Structure formats: structure tokens, C-alpha cells
Amino acid sequence: MAQTVRLAVVAGDGIGPEVVAEGLKVLDVVAPSVGLDVAPTHYDLGARRWHATGETLPDSVLEEVRGHDAILLGAVGDPGVPSGVLERGLLLRLRFALDQFVNLRPSRLLPGVASPLAAPGDVDLVVVREGTEGPYTGNGGALRVGTPHEVATEVSVNTAFGVERLVRDAFARAQARPRRKLTLVHKHNVLTYAGDLWRRTVDAVGAEHPDVAVDYCHVDAAMIYLVTEPSRFDVVVTDNLFGDIVTDLAAAITGGIGLAASGNVDPTRRSPSMFEPVHGSAPDIAGTGRADPTATVLSVALLLEHLGQADAAERVVRAVGDDLLRRGDLGPRTTSQVGDAIATSLA
Amino acid sequence: MAQTVRLAVVAGDGIGPEVVAEGLKVLDVVAPSVGLDVAPTHYDLGARRWHATGETLPDSVLEEVRGHDAILLGAVGDPGVPSGVLERGLLLRLRFALDQFVNLRPSRLLPGVASPLAAPGDVDLVVVREGTEGPYTGNGGALRVGTPHEVATEVSVNTAFGVERLVRDAFARAQARPRRKLTLVHKHNVLTYAGDLWRRTVDAVGAEHPDVAVDYCHVDAAMIYLVTEPSRFDVVVTDNLFGDIVTDLAAAITGGIGLAASGNVDPTRRSPSMFEPVHGSAPDIAGTGRADPTATVLSVALLLEHLGQADAAERVVRAVGDDLLRRGDLGPRTTSQVGDAIATSLA
Numbered sequence: 001m002a003q004t005v006r007l008a009v010v011a012g013d014g015i016g017p018e019v020v021a022e023g024l025k026v027l028d029v030v031a032p033s034v035g036l037d038v039a040p041t042h043y044d045l046g047a048r049r050w051h052a053t054g055e056t057l058p059d060s061v062l063e064e065v066r067g068h069d070a071i072l073l074g075a076v077g078d079p080g081v082p083s084g085v086l087e088r089g090l091l092l093r094l095r096f097a098l099d100q101f102v103n104l105r106p107s108r109l110l111p112g113v114a115s116p117l118a119a120p121g122d123v124d125l126v127v128v129r130e131g132t133e134g135p136y137t138g139n140g141g142a143l144r145v146g147t148p149h150e151v152a153t154e155v156s157v158n159t160a161f162g163v164e165r166l167v168r169d170a171f172a173r174a175q176a177r178p179r180r181k182l183t184l185v186h187k188h189n190v191l192t193y194a195g196d197l198w199r200r201t202v203d204a205v206g207a208e209h210p211d212v213a214v215d216y217c218h219v220d221a222a223m224i225y226l227v228t229e230p231s232r233f234d235v236v237v238t239d240n241l242f243g244d245i246v247t248d249l250a251a252a253i254t255g256g257i258g259l260a261a262s263g264n265v266d267p268t269r270r271s272p273s274m275f276e277p278v279h280g281s282a283p284d285i286a287g288t289g290r291a292d293p294t295a296t297v298l299s300v301a302l303l304l305e306h307l308g309q310a311d312a313a314e315r316v317v318r319a320v321g322d323d324l325l326r327r328g329d330l331g332p333r334t335t336s337q338v339g340d341a342i343a344t345s346l347a
Numbered sequence: 348m349a350q351t352v353r354l355a356v357v358a359g360d361g362i363g364p365e366v367v368a369e370g371l372k373v374l375d376v377v378a379p380s381v382g383l384d385v386a387p388t389h390y391d392l393g394a395r396r397w398h399a400t401g402e403t404l405p406d407s408v409l410e411e412v413r414g415h416d417a418i419l420l421g422a423v424g425d426p427g428v429p430s431g432v433l434e435r436g437l438l439l440r441l442r443f444a445l446d447q448f449v450n451l452r453p454s455r456l457l458p459g460v461a462s463p464l465a466a467p468g469d470v471d472l473v474v475v476r477e478g479t480e481g482p483y484t485g486n487g488g489a490l491r492v493g494t495p496h497e498v499a500t501e502v503s504v505n506t507a508f509g510v511e512r513l514v515r516d517a518f519a520r521a522q523a524r525p526r527r528k529l530t531l532v533h534k535h536n537v538l539t540y541a542g543d544l545w546r547r548t549v550d551a552v553g554a555e556h557p558d559v560a561v562d563y564c565h566v567d568a569a570m571i572y573l574v575t576e577p578s579r580f581d582v583v584v585t586d587n588l589f590g591d592i593v594t595d596l597a598a599a600i601t602g603g604i605g606l607a608a609s610g611n612v613d614p615t616r617r618s619p620s621m622f623e624p625v626h627g628s629a630p631d632i633a634g635t636g637r638a639d640p641t642a643t644v645l646s647v648a649l650l651l652e653h654l655g656q657a658d659a660a661e662r663v664v665r666a667v668g669d670d671l672l673r674r675g676d677l678g679p680r681t682t683s684q685v686g687d688a689i690a691t692s693l694a
């Protein structure tokens with residue numbers, strides 16, 4: 001008997017609906033083969049809805065979404081929406097309200113993919129980025145706005161509870177990988193209060209995992225290593241803002257954000273986890289058929305893995321790998337042609 | 348009649364004294380040719396002093412240093428000093444107490460220098476990093492340390508006063524460069540309070556500089572552009588923490604931190620400005636003669652420029668450029684051989 005997966009789909013704006021269509025296409029091929037029956041509910045959220053109604057994420061919609069097993073998100077935003085409105089009101093609200101504290105971002109340089117680095121070597125890392133704390137909390141404020149005496153603050157909030165659960169998740173992931181290496185990326189020589197908490201937590205949890213090699217790297221030094229010796233990284237654990245920065249660089253050196261997948265995971269499974277490409281809504285190419293759906297397809301692989309279907313996930317990753325290998329020989333293809341090719345090879 | 352330059356020298360730890368010796372060697376050759384008489388005062392500050400006395404920067408020493416025209420710093424720190432002690436107590440204390448609000452970091456890919464990028468193109472950018480605010484203020488704190496209920500915060504403080512003076516400096520620099528382009532790097536879609544202040548300030552000061560083209564880039568997107576299209580950047584203006592991150596990546600793609608110079612400048616000249624290589628004390632290679640003094644020599648060029656000696660500064664940069672071009676043909680050289688070569692070509 002098929003197991004039903006209630007999937008909330010937020011296709012969003014710009015290229016979001018185009019890439020999500022391909023992600024669902026691939027999911028529709030793979031899911032039945034492992035006894036899953038995907039039941040999507042489409043939610044109209046994003047710039048279009050905000051322009052029409054002023055709403056970002058109504059409470060009632062959030063509660064409906066909460067009743068699903070997982071979420072697939074394309075991209076939200078367009079240049080007509082003031083900065084922060086959809087980021088804080090929709091995307092970050094979902095991540096925070098659904099307690100998706102593990103923002104999971106693998107970067108692997110697949111064969112056939114061009115890197116901007118002359119000698120990238122073997123890149124296969126995963127960033128375990130904290131998703132519900134740090135400078136992303138929206139704490140802070142502003143005084144005397146618009147005057148010469150304005151003061152604007154941003155507060156990075158780090159709790160033992162929040163850091164420890166993330167670090168535990170990262171160690172578990174490191175333990176399950178062949179190299180068993182974990183690197184904390186922070187800036188504890190300047191951000192001493194938060195850095196100290198992160199460091200002590202990694203030390204303490206590390207003591208329980210003697211088989212995982214632990215390393216530390218200041219975020220600025222991580223920039224250098226990511227372009228000179230990216231193979232030194234296996235699992236990277238870091239806070240919300242450093243994770244945002246590090247993952248875009250990791251994506252860039254492994255073929256760009258057109259290929260970068262992510263999961264916003266609540267490992268406790270109390271709330272649905274959300275899978276989304278790292279890229280944005282790219283309004284400049286929306287509707288042209290030029291968007292690469294690969295990042296969304298790889299996000300679907302992360303979704304399958306989260307649903308306990310590691311084999312199916314691996315098949316999707318392999319199909320993407322095959323498609324990437326063939327790209328050199330093929331001319332330009334449309335978004336749906338890429339999705340078709342991957343889906344066909346999986347059928 | 349020669350003009351005396353009272354130069355406070357903090358050679359520091361590790362490779363610091365070795366590279367500073369070469370910087371001074373070059374300065375001693377160039378200064379007399381433009382009528383400058385360099386009078387150095389050496390200060391024993393850094394890990395050695397901390398180990399011996401527990402002192403980082405005694406008030407009396409800070410006041411002595413303040414009486415100088417400029418500061419040349421090598422590098423401070425060794426693995427035996429707890430993280431943050433010398434960073435907060437010495438390096439950042441100098442930057443903050445001397446109100447060095449313009450942290451100036453040029454990155455230029457010079458001919459003959461290898462970049463880790465396959466196709467770097469023409470890279471010639473300068474990051475104007477805020478030096479006295481942001482997440483570097485040391486604001487924040489920790490509660491219930493060491494318990495499961497610990498909360499650690501870091502507060503980024505941004506003031507209209509601090510942001511505006513930095514942005515004005517950046518626009519002036521952009522105006523003096525051939526491309527006249529300024530890019531604000533921030534994350535205003537998440538850090539909305541600070542981002543808003545930075546954005547409004549760049550808009551307002553930009554309106555007074557219609558000849559400068561203004562661009563904006565989220566810090567995560569900046570990572571991507573720095574490895575795929577670094578030539579898009581001319582002057583980058585950004586906060587203290589983003590600047591730390593962006594400048595290490597900019598250094599990495601233009602030949603590494605062995606070549607990266609910086610100035611911590613108080614443009615009002617009420618306090619002495621401080622010039623230092625971006626690299627650290629590199630205890631692993633200290634005493635081996637393998638440290639590259641180039642970053643320090645280029646920091647001396649920034650010092651000369653700050654002293655109003657733009658021609659002398661340009662001569663030093665050219666001599667470094669010539670030396671870099673010759674490197675391919677020469678075998679490995681020691682720190683002092685590199686300094687000798689540059690000094691000789693300037694003599």
C-alpha cells in the first residue's frame with residue numbers, strides 16, 4: 001500500500017514555478033517506485049500575493065502548512081517588494097515558526113561541472129547551518145531613524161539549546177560520512193561571547209564522538225581555504241549568517257547556485273521540513289525557459305532522503321550527475337527539457 | 348629640510364618582526380628620496396609581552412603611540428594566548444581607540460601573480476571597510492554561561508555618524524578612480540535595521556556624487572561574484588564584519604594574503620593611522636625565513652600615500668610589481684632576500 005506524502009508546495013515568484021514544476025515532475029516519477037504517493041497542496045504565497053493583498057504568510061496558512069509532511073519551495077520575491085518583507089515575513093517566518101533549525105547545504109563538484117577554480121580538487125562538503133538563531137532573529141532595532149543621531153542595532157542570539165542541537169546533528173552527519181571530519185566556522189576571536197558558546201559546545205559534543213576529527217576555522221580564513229583548498233572541508237557547522245555566506249561561496253565553486261540544493265530540516269519531525277534551491281526568483285530570466293531546475297531536483301533528492309528514502313534520493317542524484325555529464329554535448333535546453341531528461345532517465 | 352615622521356612600530360609576534368624589518372628596509376630607501384626622515388619607536392606589544400606581564404596595551408603605551416604620525420604593525424598573536432585577548436585587547440583596541448574608521452584594503456591582481464581562479468580577469472578593487480562599529484564593538488554578553496540555559500549575544504552597532512563618515516570616504520575614493528563605481532555590500536533583506544541605515548546613507552551621499560555609479564550586492568551574492576566576475580567591483584563599501592570576510596576572499600583571488608596590504612585610517616588625522624599586512628603571525632613558519640614580506644611592503648606604500656607621498660607610494664608598488672614578475676624565474680628566496688630585491692630596485 002502506498003504511503004501518502006502530504007506536500008505543501010510554495011512555487012513562489014519569478015522562476016520559482018518553473019523550477020518547481022520540474023522538481024515535481026521528477027518526484028512523480030520516483031515516488032511511486034518506492035511506494036510513496038505524493039499529494040501536493042499548492043499555496044499561493046510570495047510577491048504576487050503580497051502585491052494583491054498585502055499578505056505575506058497569514059497565520060491560518062501557516063497552520064495549514066504545518067499539517068503537511070514536507071514543503072517544497074521554489075523562490076519568493078520580486079524587485080517591487082520592499083527588501084525584507086518577504087524574507088522576514090515569509091521565508092524566515094517559515095524556517096523559524098516550523099523550527100527548521102538544520103539548514104542543510106551540500107556542495108559537491110560533480111564530474112563534468114565547470115568550477116571557476118583552476119584546480120578545485122575533490123570538493124564534497126556539507127554545510128550544517130543553524131536556521132533559527134544568530135543574527136537572523138530580527139532582534140535589534142533603530143533609534144532616531146533618519147536623523148544624524150540614528151543608531152541601528154542587530155542582535156545575534158545564540159542559546160546553548162539552539163547551538164547544541166545543531167552541533168549534535170552535525171556530528172551525527174559527520175559520523176555517517178566516510179571522512180568523519182567536522183569544521184566549526186566562526187569568528188571567536190572577535191565575537192567572543194557567541195564564539196565561546198559555539199566552541200565549548202563543539203568541544204563537549206566532540207568528546208562524545210572521538211571518531212570524528214574536529215577542526216576550527218575563522219570565517220575569514222574559510223574564504224581563503226574555499227578557493228585554495230576546498231577539499232579540506234567535509235562537514236562544516238556554523239551559525240545562520242556565516243552559513244549564508246559560506247554556502248554561497250561553496251555553491252559558486254561547485255558549479256553555481258543553479259545546482260545548489262538545500263533543506264531546512266526539523267530533525268525532531270515535529271514540524272514539516274522545507275526543501276528549496278539556494279537561488280532566488282531571478283526575475284530577469286523568469287518566463288524565458290532558461291532557468292536551470294537542477295537545484296530544485298537536487299532539493300527533491302534531499303526531501304526523499306528526509307522521508308527515509310535514501311536509495312531513491314541517490315538515484316535522483318545519479319540521474320542529475322548523468323545529465324550534467326551529457327550537458328557538454330547538448331546545445332542549450334529549456335527548463336522543462338532538463339526536467340524531462342532527468343525524469344526520463346529515472347523512469 | 349627633511350620632515351620627520353614619528354613612526355610607532357609594533358612588530359609583534361611570529362613572522363611579524365621578520366616582515367616588518369623588510370617594510371622598514373624599503374621605507375628607509377624611499378623616505379629620504381622624498382624628504383622624509385623616518386624616526387621609528389619600537390613597541391614591545393603582543394603575545395610575548397602578554398605571556399611575560401599579562402599586559403595587552405597599557406593605557407600609557409596607547410597614549411605614547413597616539414603621539415606618533417603613523418603606526419606600522421606586523422602581526423600579533425600566538426597559539427598560547429586565549430582567543431580574543433590580543434584581538435580585542437590590542438589590535439581592535441588600537442583601531443577603536445585611535446578612531447581608525449576607514450579600514451582600507453586594496454586587492455589588485457598584479458601581472459605574474461597566480462590566482463586560484465581559472466579566469467580571474469582584471470581585478471582591481473578596494474574595500475573600504477568600517478573599522479570602529481558593527482559586530483566588532485564587543486557589545487553583547489552572556490547569561491548563565493556553561494549551563495543548558497546559556498544565552499550569548501553579539502550586538503552589531505551602526506550609527507548614522509559612523510556609517511556616513513565611512514560612506515563619504517568611500518565615495519571620495521570612488522570618485523578618484525577611473526571607473527567611479529561604488530558597491531555597497533550588506534544583507535539588508537535580513538539585517539533590516541542596520542541595512543536600512545546603510546542603504547539610506549549610500550543613497551543620500553550618492554545623490555551628492557552623481558558621477559559615481561552606485562551598485563548594491565548582498566554579502567552572499569558578493570561571494571559568488573568575487574569568484575565568477577570579480578572585475579565588476581571597483582570600490583566596495585561595507586561594515587566591519589562583512590569587510591573582514593570579503594577582504595580575505597578578495598585577497599585569496601589576487602594571490603593570497605601574502606600580498607594583501609591594509610591601512611586602518613583616521614582620515615581626520617586626529618589620530619595616527621595604522622598600516623599592517625592582512626595576514627597573521629603564522630607561528631608555523633616563524634623563524635624559517637619563508638614569510639613573504641610583500642604585504643608589509645605594500646602596507647608601507649599605503650603609509651606613504653597617507654603621508655601625502657603618492658608618487659613614492661606608486662614607486663614602491665611598481666617595485667613590488669617588478670619583483671612579482673621576476674618570481675617565476677627565481678628559485679625560492681628568504682624573507683630578507685625579497686626585501687633586499689625590492690629595496691635595491693628602489694635605490
Ligand SMILES: CC(C)[C@H](C(=O)O)[C@@H](O)C(=O)O
Binds near residue numbers: 087091092244536567
Ligand atoms: C533570501 C534570504 C533571506 C536567504 C537567507 O539569507 O537565508 C537566502 O540568501 C538563503 O541563503 O536561503
Ligand SMILES: CC(C)[C@H](C(=O)O)[C@@H](O)C(=O)O
Binds near residue numbers: 220438439
Ligand atoms: C585578527 C582579527 C581581529 C582581524 C579582524 O577580524 O579584523 C583580522 O582578521 C583582520 O582582518 O585584520
